[in-house]
Amino acid sequence: MRKIYLMATAAFWVLVGGLWLAGLSAPETLADSGAPVKKDYSLAEVATHASPGDCWMAIHGKVYDVTAYLPDHPSRPDVIEVWCGREASAAYDTKTRGRRHSEAADRMLEGYFIGDLK
Ligand code: HEM
Numbered sequence: 001m002r003k004i005y006l007m008a009t010a011a012f013w014v015l016v017g018g019l020w021l022a023g024l025s026a027p028e029t030l031a032d033s034g035a036p037v038k039k040d041y042s043l044a045e046v047a048t049h050a051s052p053g054d055c056w057m058a059i060h061g062k063v064y065d066v067t068a069y070l071p072d073h074p075s076r077p078d079v080i081e082v083w084c085g086r087e088a089s090a091a092y093d094t095k096t097r098g099r100r101h102s103e104a105a106d107r108m109l110e111g112y113f114i115g116d117l118k
Pocket of ligand 1: 079103109
């Protein structure tokens with residue numbers, strides 16, 4: 001019985017030690033984890049993502065990759081798609097109809113942030 005207890009205790013500490021070592025070698029930064037690193041983009045760079053299948057927008061000094069959101073946007077597709085690859089602050093602020101987007105839309109937009117505009 002005592003032998004089983006000792007073996008279980010040893011196995012437990014081997015497991016704890018293993019997890020600790022795994023933690024030491026785990027990636028600690030976004031860059032190490034392979035996630036996209038936030039960086040600055042020029043408007044020229046934004047302009048190279050100007051299609052519905054690859055759609056970046058610059059809005060108030062920030063750059064957003066809204067490609068994944070386009071199919072869900074509630075307007076007619078062409079209303080938003082013409083802003084792909086462009087500085088779209090005014091369009092976003094007015095929905096091109098003099099009406100602001102809701103705060104829920106603002107929060108949603110932040111989810112597509114990829115970097116600042118240079
Ligand atoms: C920059 C170009 C854009 C234009 C011209 C535009 C225009 C519009 C229009 C016409 C509507 C429907 C009518 C209305 O609700 O008043 C709308 C609704 C909406 N848009 Fe956009 N949109 C743009 C970008 C975006 C982006 C980038 C997001 C989020 C990632 C977004 C999120 C929403 C949401 C959530 C609604 C529902 C109503 C609201 O919450 O305000 N839009 N937009």
